[in-house]
Amino acid sequence: MAADEYIVGITRGGTNWTPLFVIELDQSTCIGCGRCYKVCPRNVFELVERDDDDDDDDGFSDDTSMVMAIHDAMDCIGCGACSRVCPKDCHTHAPQAPSGDLTVAA
Numbered sequence: 282m283a284a285d286e287y288i289v290g291i292t293r294g295g296t297n298w299t300p301l302f303v304i305e306l307d308q309s310t311c312i313g314c315g316r317c318y319k320v321c322p323r324n325v326f327e328l329v330e331r332d333d334d335d336d337d338d339d340g341f342s343d344d345t346s347m348v349m350a351i352h353d354a355m356d357c358i359g360c361g362a363c364s365r366v367c368p369k370d371c372h373t374h375a376p377q378a379p380s381g382d383l384t385v386a387a
């Protein structure tokens with residue numbers, strides 16, 4: 282990818298890097314462990330109650346299980362820490378054009 286197509290950061294040493302912003306969180310695989318919430322340096326995530334889903338016929342209500350959600354995607358700095366700690370590979374990241382257009386990372 283060409284560096285000037287996306288929002289680009291710069292390290293203290295002057296090296297460019299392309300932030301990969303979180304754009305999706307797969308709640309179907311999330312176990313609500315909270316690792317991504319704890320490691321995120323911004324206010325991006327929130328732990329919420331999973332939508333009640335009683336179609337599994339196990340006789341138990343799922344309405345108390347917790348799952349992570351994206352609370353404020355616009356606060357993400359694209360550091361990638363959330364994906365590095367997630368045991369279930371729930372997050373999807375993408376670079377962002379200065380115009381605001383997102384491109385799903387390969």
Ligand code: SF4
Pocket residue numbers: 301302303320321322323325356357358359360361362363364
């Ligand atoms: S990429 Fe970094 S700032 Fe963005 S949600 Fe993940 S941990 Fe937070």
Ligand code: SF4
Pocket residue numbers: 306310311312313314315316317318348349366367368369370371372
């Ligand atoms: S680290 Fe992964 S499994 Fe744990 S709460 Fe975050 S998204 Fe869910």
